[in-house]
Amino acid sequence: xxxxxxxxxxxxxxxxxxxxxxxxxxxxxxxxxxxxxxxxxxxxxxxxxxxxxxxxxxxxxxxxxxxxxxxxxxxxxxxxxxxxxxxxxxxxxxxxxxxxxxxxxxxxxxxxxxxxxxxxxxxxxxxxxxxxxxxxxxxxxxxxxxxxxxxxxxxxxxxxxxxxxxxxxxxxxxxxxxxxxxxxxxxxxxxxxxxxxxxxxxxxxxxxxxxxxxxxxxxxxxxxxxxxxxxxxxxxxxxxxxxxxxxxxxxxxxxxxxxxxxxxxxxxxxxxxxxxxxxxxxxxxxxxxxxxxxxxxxxxxxxxxxxxxxxxxxxxxxxxxxxxxxxxxxxxxxxxxxxxxxxxxxxxxxxxxxxxxxxxxxxxxxxxxxxxxxxxxxxxxxxxxxxxxxxxxxxxxxxxxxxxxxxxxxxxxxxxxxxxxxxxxxxxxx
Ligand code: EPZ
Numbered sequence: 540x541x542x543x544x545x546x547x548x549x550x551x552x553x554x555x556x557x558x559x560x561x562x563x564x565x566x567x568x569x570x571x572x573x574x575x576x577x578x579x580x581x582x583x584x585x586x587x588x589x590x591x592x593x594x595x596x597x598x599x600x601x602x603x604x605x606x607x608x609x610x611x612x613x614x615x616x617x618x619x620x621x622x623x624x625x626x627x628x629x630x631x632x633x634x635x636x637x638x639x640x641x642x643x644x645x646x647x648x649x650x651x652x653x654x655x656x657x658x659x660x661x662x663x664x665x666x667x668x669x670x671x672x673x674x675x676x677x678x679x680x681x682x683x684x685x686x687x688x689x690x691x692x693x694x695x696x697x698x699x700x701x702x703x704x705x706x707x708x709x710x711x712x713x714x715x716x717x718x719x720x721x722x723x724x725x726x727x728x729x730x731x732x733x734x735x736x737x738x739x740x741x742x743x744x745x746x747x748x749x750x751x752x753x754x755x756x757x758x759x760x761x762x763x764x765x766x767x768x769x770x771x772x773x774x775x776x777x778x779x780x781x782x783x784x785x786x787x788x789x790x791x792x793x794x795x796x797x798x799x800x801x802x803x804x805x806x807x808x809x810x811x812x813x814x815x816x817x818x819x820x821x822x823x824x825x826x827x828x829x830x831x832x833x834x835x836x837x838x839x840x841x842x843x844x845x846x847x848x849x850x851x852x853x854x855x856x857x858x859x860x861x862x863x864x865x866x867x868x869x870x871x872x873x874x875x876x877x878x879x880x881x882x883x884x885x886x887x888x889x890x891x892x893x894x895x896x897x898x899x900x901x902x903x904x905x906x907x908x909x910x911x912x913x914x915x916x917x918x919x920x921x922x923x924x925x926x927x928x929x930x931x932x933x934x935x936x937x938x939x940x941x942x943x944x945x946x947x948x949x950x951x952x953x954x955x956x957x958x959x960x961x962x963x964x965x966x967x968x969x
Contacts, residue, residue, distance in 0.1 A: 541928045542941060543963050544951035546900060546921035550786035552947045556774045556793050557583040558608065558767035560936045561632075562729035565706040566736045566767060567591050568635035571600055571614035572643045572714065573740055575762030580609040582767060586935045587630045594627040594636065614643075621648040623682060628652065630935075634662055634703060637685055638710030641674055646686035651678060656907040658866035664701045668708030671695045672715050692717030692756055700725050700836040705752070706733050713742040715756040724752045727837040728797045732768045739763040769793050772843045773937060774819070775801040776912050779847040780944070781821035782810050783854060783920045788947060789820040800840045804832060804848060808855060829857030829894055834865050846872050846913035853881040854920060855894040863888045872910035875903040879921050900925040905932045912937060919949050924964055 558581035567588070570577040582588060584607050592610065596602045599618040603611040620640045627633040631652040640647035652660065662683070666676040669685050671693035677684045692715050697704055705725040710733075712719035724730070726748050734747030740760040746752045774793045781788035782805055795802070795814040802812050802819060808827040813820045829852060834842040842865040852859040853876060863869045870885045877883070879898035884891045900923030905911025911933040918925030927933075930953070933940055941953050950967065954960055 540930050541926050541954055542915060542918075542930050542951055543924065543926050543954050543960050544915070544918045544949065545924050545967050546898070546919050548784065548919070548948045548950055550780050550784045550788050550919070550944070550947040550949060553789045553791055554777045554943050554947060555791045556769045556777070557581070557938050559583070559729050559732065559770040560585055560587060561702070561727075562732035563588050563767050564591055564632035565635050565710070565729065565733035566765065567595060567612070568639040568710060569733060569736050569740065570612045571595055571617060571636075572639050572710070573760040573762055574613075574615035576611060576613045577740070577762050578605070578609065578611050578764040580764075580766045582608050582610055583770065584608060584938050586931070587632065590627065590630050591632060594622055594624060594633060597624055598622060620644050620646055623648070623650045631660060632703070634665060634683070635707055635710060637665070637669070637683060638707035641669060641685045641687065642690065642711040642714040645688070645690055648682050648684045651681050651683050656871060657869040662703070664697050664699060664704035665707045668695045668704055668721070669711060672708070672711055672719065674711070690715040692719040692754070694720045695722065697721065697723040702727050702730060705730050709734060709737065709744060709747075709752065709754060712754040712756060713737050713744065713760065714758075717756055719754040719756070721752040721754070722750065724750050725836055726750060728768055728771055728794070736763070736765045739765055768797075771797040772841060772909070774798055775841070775844045776847050776916070776937070777943070778802070778805060778819065778821045779844070779851050780916050780919065780947070782808065782823040782827060783851045783916050785823050785825070786947070787820070787822045789818055791818045793817060793819060795819055800838060801844055804830065804840060808851065827851055827855035829855050829859040831860045833862040836865070842866060842869065843909050845869060846910040847916060849873075849883070849890060849892060850876060850913045850917045852892045853883060853894060853917070854898065857894055859892045859894065861890045861892060863890075871906045872914060875906065875914055876917055878903055879917050879925070881917075897922055899923055902926040902928070904928040905930055908932045908936045912940070915940070915944070915951070919944065919951065924967070926960060
């Protein structure tokens with residue numbers, strides 16, 4: 540699948556942001572920790588979420604979709620704690636089922652998630668946390684196995700700030716006997732959202748959003764109805780889309796506080812940004828100016844926004860420096876961006892980007908989810924037509940990406956064959 544687009548239109552108008560994918564993945568895992576019914580809404584309709592729902596159904600939970608963004612889950616009839624279907628290996632967040640099943644059933648066996656294109660993605664901190672709770676963990680035959688005769692509260696000091704490990708340990712600790720402390724915890728909004736969901740189920744978690752989280756284990760969790768926070772990264776992506784196309788876009792259904800690092804960086808680059816209760820408006824009349832960016836755990840500049848802001852800097856005036864401090868291989872897309880005329884030099888985890896006056900349309904491949912979205916933004920700013928291949932990556936985390944961009948005035952379409960691309964290009968000329 541690929542997107543074909545013709546660049547040059549400033550994006551103007553309003554876009555509504557969906558639920559946070561990276562909160563939803565932990566929240567869906569939490570939902571199976573009770574035998575009562577859980578209703579979750581503001582769920583993004585994206586591939587990673589739908590794959591996790593399939594995996595939850597596969598082990599015996601009843602999963603009913605009430606509408607496109609609402610599911611009802613009852614996990615009373617879970618018959619297996621082994622999650623090993625083909626598709627689950629393709630999403631990393633399957634590992635949250637480890638923490639959820641270990642917490643509820645004292646044992647779990649989940650297919651080891653592969654690495655992906657941005658780095659090796661180890662899970663040593665997750666396993667360290669489970670062991671601190673008294674579980675034994677074994678990785679064999681491509682499976683991660685965890686079990687505990689007794690799951691008791693423990694003290695975990697994370698060697699590296701890890702969103703996944705923080706959420707996974709919180710899941711298991713919620714039903715452990717006694718209290719758990721997680722130090723050097725991740726503070727992302729989606730960590731807070733999973734903690735809030737667990738607390739709405741009767742868990743006792745304090746300090747989420749700070750680097751010390753205290754969990755007092757409870758004997759059982761009850762059903763709940765929960766609505767997921769808006770997606771900080773989807774919102775940031777459309778904010779940069781406005782900036783890079785010299786547009787005027789109001790991004791609705793957001794929590795402005797979650798976007799502060801992105802807002803301040805775009806303002807440094809010359810955007811005018813107005814904040815409202817649940818919206819931000821980005822106006823970019825002139826060419827962006829260069830700046831420095833370093834990705835950091837929240838509340839620093841998010842690594843998931845690094846490709847998008849780097850693409851905007853590649854069209855800014857002056858030389859910018861972007862340092863990727865979270866993942867070891869997150870600049871792969873720069874080779875693709877060079878095909879559009881970008882001028883960047885990557886040394887290890889630092890990119891030195893000399894802004895150019897314009898991009899020209901080209902055929903590029905999406906190497907991963909966020910870089911794929913960034914390459915689409917580049918195509919929308921480029922002169923002429925561009926094609927972005929492997930857009931299945933983008934569909935993992937962006938609901939209705941083409942429709943939302945089209946609403947904002949972008950010339951973009953999802954196509955499958957070369958013939959469709961030719962037809963689209965001809966339609967632009969006529
Ligand atoms: C989550 O990944 C997100 N994914 C990622 O978003 C995001 O980039 C990342 O957090 C950082 O914010 C989901 O939430 C599903 P980490 P996660 O554990 O939890 C190292 C997207 O585009 N580490 O915070 O896997 C790791 O290698 C995706 O939506 C260990 O060394 O990230 C990395 O360098 C891409 N050992 C750093 O920590 C571990 O046990 C941060 O990783 C775990 C992580």
